[in-house]
Amino acid sequence: MSKPAPARLRCCDASACRNAGGLALRQALLAARAAAGLQPTSLAIGAVGCLRLCGRGPLVAADGPGGSRLWGGLSPEQAALLVAAAWVDADPPLALASPQASPPASPPTPVPPASAPLASSSDPLASYRLDLSHPFFSLQQPVVLEHCGLIDPDCLDQALAHGAYSQLRRCVRQLTPEAVRQEVRRSGLRGRGGAGYPTGLKWDTVALQPPGPRLVVANGDEGDPGAFMDRTVLESDPHRLLEGLAIAAWAVGAERGYVYVRAEYPLAIARLRRALDQISQRGGFGVAFTGTPWPLRLELRVGAGAYVCGEETALLQSIEGGRGTPRPRPPYPAQRGLGGAPTLINNVETLAAIPPILRQGGDWYAAIGAGNQASADKPASGATTATLGSRGTKVFSLSGAVVHTGVVEVPLGMPLRTVVETMGGGVVGGAPVKAVQTGGPSGGCIPAALLDTALDYEAMASLGSMLGSGGMVVLGPHTAMPELARYFMGFCVEESCGKCLPCRAGTVQLAALLDRFVAGQAEAADLDRLEALCAMVKATSLCGLGQSAPNPVLATLRHFRPEYLAACREEPRWA
Amino acid sequence: MASIGTPTQRGCSGAVAGDREAITRLIQLQGDDPAALIEVLHQLQQIEGYLAARSLHQVARQLRLPLSRVYGVASFYHLFRRTPPPVHCCAVCLGTACFVNGALELLAVLELRLAQQARAGGWVLERMGCLGACGSGPVLRLDQGLAIRVRLAPAPKLDAQLEAIGLPPLGRATAR
Amino acid sequence: MGVITLSVNGAAVAVPSGATLLAACRSAGIALPTLCYLEGLSPVGACRLCLVELEGAGRPLAACVSEAAEGMVLRTDTPQLVNFRRMGVELFFAEGNHVCAICVANGCCELQDVAVAVGMDHSRFPYRYPQRSVDASHPLFSLDPNRCILCTRCVRACDELEGAHVWDVAERGSHCRIVAGLDQPWAEVEACTSCGQCVDACPTGALFRKDDTNVTSHPQRQRAALLQEARQRHSWRNQGPPPP
């Protein structure tokens, strides 16, 4: 992600760094530049999207003739030093220590006191410096996030300079919809929202419906706790999503579309709004971006706090202004969606992968996952774990008890251990990883013993978990599994729409049963009841939320059953 | 167009509640389109701070929707309030990452701490779904602002931290 | 209109194309339990009692919302389905306050009938005892949400048959409840025509005529189908005995 350029400070302006004081830092940098008598031409200071290592925010990157450097955990006091460091070329990078080298010596959090480096080191920013050659950065393969952290998300011109909308123009002017869809099919791209449905097939289904209007929808209702991949895309590169959605519209013959974003992402909403305004100010997708009178119109729809709206039929209800309650499928939205018209619904990350796929070709993308697998670090086991069905890259959000929290984009097929331990640095304080929770409330828990599992759709599913949307929460030794299961069940109770019985009433009963395990008051019969009800809710619920609500219970039962047994009293309560 | 109502705008009621004409105009701006109901409710809440029954009635009438449908939607989504917002709100993020880092324990501490304040009419404690600040948990939202890495600590230290981020100081009654 | 043949519990059944699996099962003489489904109203597939297993499908299908297709092989009575149904009925009983002894619908309650049919004599899940209050503001009818199973038949009957849309579902998840208007007392909702369609559609004693007391309720649940047919096709199937 380094980019040779004149001296430039890139200030992460995604919400994690904003929350950590990024705005104040940027103001201080601008003031320091002015105080130093420098001009923007000699030192550019700009906001950019996510710089990945969210847990160390606010982050600032400097580009200069000597390459790029990155600092984290900054406060406005360091502004003058940063301006100076960016302006002159600097020392080799230091701080982001590899955990294998010296784990407990310098825990990355909390932020070190500002006075310490000034007193001790020749480089007063040494303790803030982050090592860009650390696996956290070096093992990433940005495709979806290729411009994330490089461009100002509010600036259309920067996006255009990085090639935004060039693929849309090429599609509309040079490619037939069928040709576009063929490229997507060749890429092997699958839905990144969790279900993993082949994207090309979905596009074909919508495109091949009987003649009539069609619609496209970008699903940005990223509700899984612990997941912030889509937010990263939306906050860092909104035009990337819009281009992907517009290409999808072209490929399926739609002239209207919606971007649906959850209201909990105000910054993403503001940036999308601005991006849409920028497009309409320039005359819309047609003339301005493709040079044709193509009348595509995209609108923003904002959720209002309902996880279930991530389910596609619920999302359609919500777009139409109703209660976000799912309806039975079939008919699928691809057959009958908004206003009865065939509607293509893709997740934000899926759509954001489309422009590079068209630019580099579907074969290029398809080679990413497979190529990585062939040259994996562990060829013996890797060769048997075919990833035919898992091509390309996937963005994961790494959080929980892990040392390095943030966003990573890696080729599918990479072992989970590489992401969690090599890139993420393992558990804070050097404790062993107990498990990794993937896929949020609909996912599962991978125990430490299975960390060598490849991150692909089939391997994760075979462990009773799922790749999911990409949330990855690392659990340390002190997290009790019944408590974790209870936590997720509580989430499902809160978020159940209430339409179908198993989800509405079943999750409540499951939560009550889990309460007994959490309190250590369960009986052996409760375990049977728990498993029976899990099976019922899973098999009979109307939509994905209910069908997957028992997953965290089943997954933790599968791998951590002794913890449940230990929570059972020896004697039945009514002996 | 102004940004839509979001959780961070809680309690910042700009206009006087009951400004019927303002509501009429904002609905007109949405083309009197029933499908824009949620957008209208967002904007209404931004103006009035919450969704008053009287305003919902106006929305239903102007969008030509059944009253019960409007109420059903307004009550379905967690971010819509049907009662005036509290003066101060402290919301605990219960996302997975925050949970793993002790958000539930923090919630318990805050419940005890704010019990007094709530009676005094000042603070309300809420639970909140994942804010997406997963790298910095546990996270609290205090009125407009966000407090990150509010980790559990022994009482005096935690109390000082909570006070530093803007929570009211402990009353004498709760001091041990 | 074409004809589709399929197999239900081993027996061959022929139904017109476009028929639901529920229709197919019923034409095979199988009494599949339903609560949210009511002929004459649009199906919603919410109660999950009419689930059937389709050979080759991953999970059970709600028969009321699934279309029959040529060559389908269905089972309605596998041990798993029987178990799920019973558990479903237990969940219904545990989530509300269902006291048959004092209920107007005692003896004419579809929930009670289903409980008998699936052999549910007690709930393995603890009763939740929700706090819900009765709305007796309407001069003719009352709503007792304690007995409501959220089948939304009343919502659909009022919307689809009468066109008044007095009712809708409010809140979410286990807090869901049926509301009139802006969560107002029923009598205050001017849209109500007092037609009683909702009362006739209610499968339990949640909606009842005020005159009704224990075991006197006789809702006309077939009216939805008759009215829908009359309104859409101008075809009338008259009810009741001929005049003497």
Place this chain on the structure above:
Amino acid sequence: MSRTVVIDPVTRLEGHARITLQLDADGHLVEARFHVVEYRGFEKFCEGRPFTEMAAITARICGICPVSHLLAAAKTGDKLLAVRIPPAAAKLRRLLNLAQISQSHALSFFHLSSPDFLLGWDSDPAKRNLFGLMATDPDLARAGIRLRQFGQQIIELLGGRKIHSTWAVPGGVRSPLAPAAKIWIQERLPEAKATVSLALGIYKRLLDGPLQREQRSFGNFPSLFMGLVGPEGHWEHLEGWDGGEARGPGGAGGSGAAGGHGGLRIRAADGSLVADGLREDDYASFLAEAVEPWSYLKFPYYRSLGYPEGIYRVGPLARLNVCDRIGSPWADAELVELRQRCGPVATSSFAYHHARLVEIVACLEGIELLLQDPELEDPHVRARASLNRREAVGVSEAPRGTLFHHYRVDDNGLITRVNLIIATGQNNLAMNRTVLQIAREFIPDPVPAGMEIPEPLLNRLEAGIRCFDPCLSCSTHAAGSMPLDLELLAADGTLLAQRRRGA
């Protein structure tokens, strides 16, 4: 050192209770307490329910006298609607209540009490029950069972089921009398009459002989008696003050006496009328309820005499004591004989048994009279109206005595407050005094140190309670079966002896 005897649990009652006998330092019996240890919750959980449901809810209080609650609730409902119910409905309700009283009295006499009289107080407790009676006198036992069945069958013929029928509703009853039902009742009446005649004969012979001591010592004390009377001072079991058109046991009685409104009457032990023509609506002005910390059962008393001097008794004996006459020939003759044996006002609680038999006669004659009334078969049995009052008090005579239902409702007819005054509660003071009197009669004074509680004593103390045929499950709220415990306590509260009888 003073002591207390405790009987816990008391058996052959409807409900769970405990008796403690308190001794002073010298071993003299100073107090007997009949503790009702069940919790009463009905009044609370009726709140928020439609008043139309009250009949069904209160009928579920217990399986012994659901009909009494049903009728009281329906009558309170009539008043909330502000309707006068159709004549046929009023008569059908009377028929129902007569059947209820007769079946309940049959149960009390044949099933619960007669084993003591016929088999002896000191007989083997394992056989001193209905099964023992069946072994000794199978014909009498069978007749008793069939008499109870007769009453229950009428209830089922009218209401569709023997127990927990909800046939009476605010405004009347749900359905008219079926002709077949009428025929069945007429055919079975002679046998029922024969049974009660047989029982009366046996019982009177016992009174002349072995039961004299009990008649004298089982709760024989002066007190007030309260019950409903008709407009002409007749025996009355259903209609309160000016409550309806049907009067007298068969409904044929009084429309005569000028200014006669019926209502509640209170008579003192000396025969004087303490109060007459009391309206049930005003019950709070003449009745009050005391509460003791050692019992869940309240202690109603006659307000103007204060607590506990305002002790009064209700039930079969009270009804016979307050009325001028019954109004049917055989019953009136039996009433005269009872008064010859006990005086114009019978003050022994033991006479409740006799009174029950006389009331069965009154019921059977009343049923016979009603069946002759052509209006009974009128199909108009329900007056329909919307809510017209916010508060009402309904009264009926349950087998065990006067039963009040008092409801307040909101504008929509949802219950906001309920008060139920139950017959057993009203006899509470009298039951306590009866226990003390029996204990004094049958326990040596002072109580010898180290005394064991002999089984016959336990049985007699229980029998004292059983005179009142108490039903604790509705006067409180049952959460179990019906055992009784007896404890003998010293002055400092230490337990000296205990006897417990399982359910």
